[in-house]
Amino acid sequence: MQKTTNKNEETFEFGVEVPQLMSMFINSVYSSKDMFLREAVSNASDAITKFVGIKSELDGEGYSTHMYSDLKIEIIPDKENKTLIIRDNGIGMTKDDLKNFLGNIAASGTAKFREALATNKESVESLIGQFGLGFYSLFLVAEQVDLISKNPRDKAYFWSSKGQTGYSIKEYEEDLSFSHGTSIFLRLKEGEEAYLSSEKLIELVKKHSMYIKYPIFVESEVKVKKEAKKENKDEVEEVKEENENKDNKEEKKDVEEVEETVKEMKVVNNSEVNVWKKKVSEVSKEDLQKFYTHISGDTNEFLAVESFQFQGLVEVKLLLFIPSKQRMNFFIKQEEKAKNIKIYNNNVFITDSLPRDVVPEWMDFMYGAVTSSDFSLNISREFLQGKTALKILKSKLPKSIASMIKECMKDEKKAETITAEFAKNIKMAVQTTTDNTQEEFAKFLRYYTNQEKKLIGLDEYMNLIGEEEKQILYLTALNQKDIENSIFLDAYKDKHVLLMTDASDEIMMQGFKQYKGMDLQNISVENSGAEEPMPEFDEFKKKIAEVLKEKVEKVVVSKRYKSLPATLLTQKFGYSSTMESIIKFNSNVENNMMYQMMLGMKKVLEVNPENEFIQKIKAEFDAGNEEKTVELINFMYQATVVGCGYPSDNTTGFIRKLFELI
Incomplete structure (x- = not known):
């Protein structure tokens, strides 16, 4: 930490309610302490963007802008001093900025903050500016925050606060290594040492800030090998000369390879990969693959990619990928919320937790990213609020996915992959969508x-x-x-x-x-055009219906099934034998009254009057052999149940009777 003088120091006290406000802030606004780094990086990126926007003005006014060619954000963990440093070479802050932006959390008042927190009616941009939320998230992990900031049009200033009592500002008179920008020093709280791990910092940058458009460097410790002189290893060896009879002693300097830990600044984001600014056809396959792997975790090549842009109350850009392999496990219960569509706001990751009415389960095979600078976010910028953005996604996602699959189906190899890998997803889409959207997916x-x-x-x-x-x-x-x-x-x-x-x-x-x-x-369901009028079978048909009245809704006579004595058809709105089998595999079926009612629906028995076995039963009926007629009707029914794929409730009795007849 660089020293500062006490000259011209001004101290500003927070109001008596600020400790209560800060407690509310820490416990109510952010879902995770990790968010402090996202906010700090976002602020740094905004500062650089502001500098870029006025560079021409600054040049014209004669201010130094030589760092323009090396714009960047740096994150440096200082384990020795338990300090995390975050710095940028953006626009920096004037003294007034430090007071108005960083000091406003006290001036705004706890009551108003609580009201805004409860209602979330104000825009997040207004709240962050009004309450300094983005900056004050640093106190989630820091017991003290110091910063040095230099605006090209002003002097350098040192700002310091512990977040509870107040803050101080004074002119910074030491030599600076930068002509504009901000360096923040976080003195971490006890127990927050994990944020001094470069691995942890890199993980957070990749999660939330991977596509910030300026390079983000994280200082890491790396081990390198180098040659070093061995200590106390000098040896004297005798060297015999062929033509001389004397010994010469020569000192040999031995070296060894040693491992040394050095610090190295590494770029950890993909600042050069901008998948949003261009049409997808103008982005290289390599950059698209990097982005796909980042949002999906899938290292295989994607099958297809397309970008979409929608304009209305908000402007939304959507990038969708179809993978080359199925990732869903249909035997495992799916997540309550979708995790495969990521939401970005100004290149900063916001959330991938979307409700199922927006991203239903059938979409889980896709990967995508949505970005907009118009999204209405909650106060911590972690969640979408309001219904506009979700309505757009809910409306546009199915049609966009259908459009992509349609293009894939024009290519023979891609069509084979779609059918082999994602047929179940398409079927789920057909089942759950309606009207034109259902028809679009049914085409596949x-x-x-x-x-x-x-x-x-x-x-x-x-x-x-x-x-x-x-x-x-x-x-x-x-x-x-x-x-x-x-x-x-x-x-x-x-x-x-x-x-x-x-x-x-x-x-x-x-x-x-x-x-x-x-x-x-x-074709296993009752068809109204199947029955054929045959008056001579009317009485026999009534007898069959009487014997099977507990199991059969009605009996029809038809010659359609020429080689079979009878078939068992499902009523028009009943379950087929396949559906009954699926339901009975479900362990919860006994507790579901709807399933039990549907499974109990009687069937339609279609008998073939030309079949020899049916004629034999009719002959017994015509001869008045009541007992034999009933016996054969029951056997015929059991055989038909088994033959049509329905589970029999008397398999043992059926097999015994079959052997008797044989």
């Missing part, structure tokens, strides 16, 4: 059909079936083998049916009922 779905051996989209499917068809037919199962062997396909051998083989498909279809005006029809 890809399936095989019972007729096609290649993946096709819904538009290609519609071209295959022609205009005469009014429904998009599909079937769900939990794996490829089950769907290939499904008895439901028996009635659709001459039609195209989309084959959906993942649990996410069934879940998606709960919220996806139409595409471009066409209904989506699960």
